[in-house]
Amino acid sequence: MKLIVTGATGLVGSEVIRLALRNPDITSVLAIARKPVTxxxxxxxxxxxxxxxxxxxxxxxxxxxxxxKQQIKDADACIWALAVTPS
Structure with a gap:
């Protein structure tokens, strides 16, 4: 399963990434964010x-x-964790 995670540098997104990397059913994780994701x-x-x-x-x-579009086209799931931090 290919998973897309938006907002991957935030609290929720980074936890989703952590769990997805442990899950053997998830074969690929594409993290989309405003800065590089590690x-x-x-x-x-x-x-x-x-x-x-x-x-x-x-x-x-x-x-x-x-x-x-080419990178996201064959994804099986997407978790939208993109948010704006209130100031």
Missing amino acids: PPANAEMKAEKSKLRSLVLNDWTNTYPESV
């Missing part, structure tokens, strides 16, 4: 960190570029 520091030894790919997307308001 495996969480608290990822266990049995986490398959090689499953994680990071995609930086700065503009979430316009049509996605074709390169982004």
Whole structure:
């Protein structure tokens, strides 16, 4: 299963990434965020960190570029954890 996680650098998104890297049913994790995503520091030894790919997307308001569409087109699931932190 290919999983997309948006907002992957936040509290919820990073926890989803951590759990997805441990789950053997998930074969690929595409983390989409405004900055590069790395495996969480608290990822266990049995986490398959090689499953994680990071995609930086700065503009979430316009049509996605074709390169982004190609990377997300065959995903099986998406967890939308993108949020705005209130100031």
